[in-house]
Amino acid sequence: MGEEEAQLLFSRRLGSWDTIGGGEEEVMTMILGSLHHVPLAIIGAAAFMTETGTPPSAYWTIFRGSDEWAKRLLSRPFCEIQREADMTESILxxxxxxxxxxxxxxxxxxxxxxxxxxxxxxxxxxxxxxxxxxxxxxxxxxxxxxxxxxxxxxxxxxxxxxxxxxxxxxxxxxxxxxxxxxxxxxxxxxxxxxxxxxxxxxxxxxxxxxxxxxxxxxxxxxxxxxTDPIAEELIFRMGQYFLDMGSYNDAEIQSRRCIALREEGKEYDWDEDGRKRFILLGAVTAYQGKATVAEHIFRNLLGDIEPSLGPNNPDVLQSVNYLAMVLRHQGKYDESERMNRHALDGYEEVLGPKHPNTLTCVSNLAEVLQRRGRYIESEATNRHALEIRAKILGLDHPNTLISANNLALVLDCQGKHEESERVNRHALEGYEKVLGPDHPDTLSSVNNLAEVLEHQKKYIESEKMNRRALEGRKRVLGPDHPDTLLSVSNLGAALRGRRSYDESEKMNRLALEGREKVLGPDHPDTLVSVSNLAFVLKDQGKYDVSEAMNRRALRGYEKALGSDHPWTLISVQHLADTLRSRGKYLESEAMNRRALEGHERTLGPDHQDTLTSVNNLAVVLEYQGKYDVSETMNRRVLQGYEKTLGSDHPWTLMSVQNLADTLRSRGKYPESEAMNRRALRGRERILGPDHRRTLVSLDRLALVLQYQGKHDESEAVMRSVQQRRSKIPDRP
The missing domain is CATH 1.10.10.10 (Winged helix-like DNA-binding domain superfamily/Winged helix DNA-binding domain)
Incomplete structure (x- = not known):
């Protein structure tokens, strides 16, 4: 019968029972739905409630409590009051x-x-x-x-x-x-x-x-x-399925069911199948972000199986590969690389260089090389894995997309942002098509795209992508998962780029607190949060706190990664910037020179991080009145950006403007004016006539015209600045 008829029958059978109502109507609807609006079932349920004085909410609690209780309710004989008294029956x-x-x-x-x-x-x-x-x-x-x-x-x-x-x-x-x-x-x-x-x-x-x-x-x-072996084996396959689909909590439940069945059942032994159950549990635990627990699982397993099976047994190699991964997640990069190379040597010997397991190991090695700051080697390793995977598995296979994603990440680290963005977008399209929008690997791709957009100063789109990654990771992985905390940190960076300093500080503090709790105070990712928080504190003018945070980050990086790691050198650069803001020019110059020497040694003279160090050194030299050296540095930056980014890139135009300012300070007004006009033309064309940086170039042009006695032209430029500013908000 229909829903309305079922409700009418149910209410009529309860008769004059006066406790119905008071929130019971919703429960009645759920009861009728569970009974599929079958008249006899409705009559039986109403009879039980009437005879026992049970309100609908209590009946519903019993009915859904267990299958056994539901069967007992439905099996209960009842008397249909409109029939003869001795004609009793049950719903079933x-x-x-x-x-x-x-x-x-x-x-x-x-x-x-x-x-x-x-x-x-x-x-x-x-x-x-x-x-x-x-x-x-x-x-x-x-x-x-x-x-x-x-x-x-x-x-x-x-x-x-x-x-x-x-x-x-x-x-x-x-x-x-x-x-x-x-x-x-x-x-x-x-x-x-x-x-x-x-x-x-x-x-x-x-x-x-x-x-x-x-x-x-x-x-x-x-x-x-x-509980028999057929069920246990099916449970294991479900665990593998959930792991592959990114449903890590469900995968953990199934893997622990397998292990419990094997521990309780006499028909099982800890053979090859038994080992695979622990490998599955360790892998699941690693992807849940529980790296310490996963490390314990794999070290115990290897201690049990490696002596008897040998170092090149496939299960041993798989365990070593996973152990390398969880060591990387903990920031133990030296040991992680050693383990990766050990597993890779074994896989190549046993399975060959093109086997999917071998390529997974190659991909993992590329990741740890990237984390260690060896970007050129990491890029080559990623391209090797990507090329073979694309040929063997296809362009849209998840493992191929992992290689594309990792390649995009290391390209971004090298300042190859445009290529990184192209590869990222390809990987993201593939993930969305193959795995869906909420798979953890898809969300990692969203996160990486947000990072490269932020590095290109595309802050609005970066913020949008970061929020998508963060919301998805909170929902899928939970708020304390390391990947979720990475998205919190990256959102803080994008907000800082948009000058939303208060919200950026809030996000950075949230990321730092989470990472200190989950990863520990000395983990490299925790130190990234320390450094990012220091950065936004400097932007807010909180220089003393920013300096203290920068010094903490630098000490941590030197201890964990070494003095020449790119992250260490960036931390040196951040400290130099804060010291300059506090007027500590000599120490800032020393830190800038240290960062520059390190970047030249590890990244080369034309890398963007190297050029940033040259630019920052030029600024602090100018603050000290060392205009001739500052001019030399500014010219070097400009030549580097023109070579690597082109003449119209926003960073190149920023360098043109900086050189114009230095030339003005040295009294070289005609050349300064020419550089100002070049910066202005480029910014009007690339950024628009009302962009904040375009107006800075107009301001500086007016100033150098004034210095040359071209007062009428200077005043006209200033009027143009005022008119443009009156039409736009102070912050674009």
Whole structure:
């Protein structure tokens, strides 16, 4: 019957019972939905409530408490007050009559119904029934006759989704069948359902993505009460599926179920299959961000298996590779690289250089090289992995996209921002198509794209991408996962670029607190947050606190990464900037020279970080009145940017303006005017006539014109500045 009729029948059967209402209406709707608006079921539920004085909310709590309680409620005899007093029956009795009738008319339909009862009752794929192994079900005519009989009795319903037919079993029918079947048949049909799902559940990652989602609910249902090896093996495959899909908490549940079954069951031993359960648990724990726990799992496992299996056993190599990964996550880069190279040597010897496992190891090695600041070597290693993966696996395979993503990251680290953005966007499009928008790997790609956009000063788009990554990671990974905290940190950087200093400080403090708690105070990522917070504090004029934070970050980097690591040198540069802002010019100059020498040695003379150091040294030299050396430095910066970025890049134009200012300070007014006009023309063309930096160039042009006695022209330029500023906000 319809919903309104069901509500009317339910209310009428409760009679004058006056406790209905007061929030019970919503509960009544849920009860009626669970009873599928079946009249006899509604009458039985109302009778129980009336006879026992049970309010709907209490009945609903009992009904959904467990399957056993629901069966007892539905099996309870009740007296229909409109019939003779001795005509008592239960809700389930009527279904029993129907089951018997089907068994007499068409035994194969009855068997099909019995096996369906142990699947999840919703979204049952047709192939799960037609390929269930029952005699005749592989014959399309016999299958249609059997399923047609169940449809005719309204025990199952067919649902069309796109080009797929799915079947659903009414909840009351499922409960009734499990009461109806004798104990020995319960075990028989539960096992039959398990064997069907185990046989059809995909066994490789290429099928998981497309077939797995349809079978997971049924795999969970058929393994719920089973403990035998078939169930344990299916649970393991579900764990692998959840890991591949990025559902790390679900993967952990399944991997721990496997281990618990093996520890409790006498039919298991800790053979090759047993080892793989611990490898799965360790991998899941690593991806959950629990690097310390994962390290403990893999070290214990290697201690157990390596002495007996040898260093080149595939399970040993896989464990070593995962251990290298979790060491990298903890900032233990030296040991991580050693472990990666050990695993890579073994894989190349045992599996060959082009095996997928070997390439995974190559990719992991590239990541740790990038973390160690060896960008050129990391780029070459990433390109090697990407080229082979694209050829063997295809451009859109998740592992190929990982290599593309990692390549984009190391390109960004080298200042190759435009190429990095192109590779990032390709990787992100692939991830969205193959894995979906909320997979952890997709969100990592969003995060990396946000970073490279921020490095190109595209702050608005960077903020948008950072917020998307952060919201997704909070939802999928949780607020304290290291990847979530990375997104918090990156959002803080984008907000700083947009001059939202208060909100940036808030985000940076949130990232720092989270990283100190999760990673520890000396982890390189924690030190990044210390450095970023120092940066935004300097922007707010809080120079003393900023200096203290910068010194803390620098000490940490020197200890964890060494004095020549790119992150250490950037920290030196940040401290130099803060010291300049505090008027400590001599110490700032010394720090700038240290940063410049380190960048030239490790990155080369034309790297953007090197040129930034040259530029900052030029500024502090000018503050000290050392205009001749400052001019030399500014000319070097300009030549470097013209060579690497082109003449119209915003950074090149900034360098032109800086040189113009230095020339003005040296009294070289005509050349200063020429440089000012060049900077102005470029900024008007690239940034627009009303951009903040364009107006700075106009201001400086007016000043150098004034110095040359060109007062009328200077005043005209100043009027133009005032008119433009009157039309726009102070902050673009």
């Amino acid at each position: 009795t009527t279904y029993f009559v129907t089951f018997n009738r089907i068994a007499q008319q068409m035994p194969i339909a009855a068997d099909l119904l019995r096996i369906i009862a142990f699947f999840d009752r919703q979204n049952i794929p047709e192939e799960l029934l037609s390929q269930c192994g029952l005699k005749g079900m592989d014959d399309p005519i016999e299958f249609r006759q059997a399923i047609g009989k169940l449809l005719a009795f309204s025990l199952v319903t067919a649902v069309k989704r796109e080009d797929t037919t799915l079947y659903e079993l009414h909840g009351l029918v499922q409960l009734s069948l499990q009461v109806y079947l004798p104990t020995e048949q319960l075990d028989q049909w539960r096992r039959a359902a398990l064997e069907v799902v185990s046989r059809l559940f995909p066994r490789c990652e290429n099928e998981w993505r497309y077939i797995g989602p349809a079978y997971i609910p049924h795999a969970l249902a058929v393994t719920k009460y089973m």
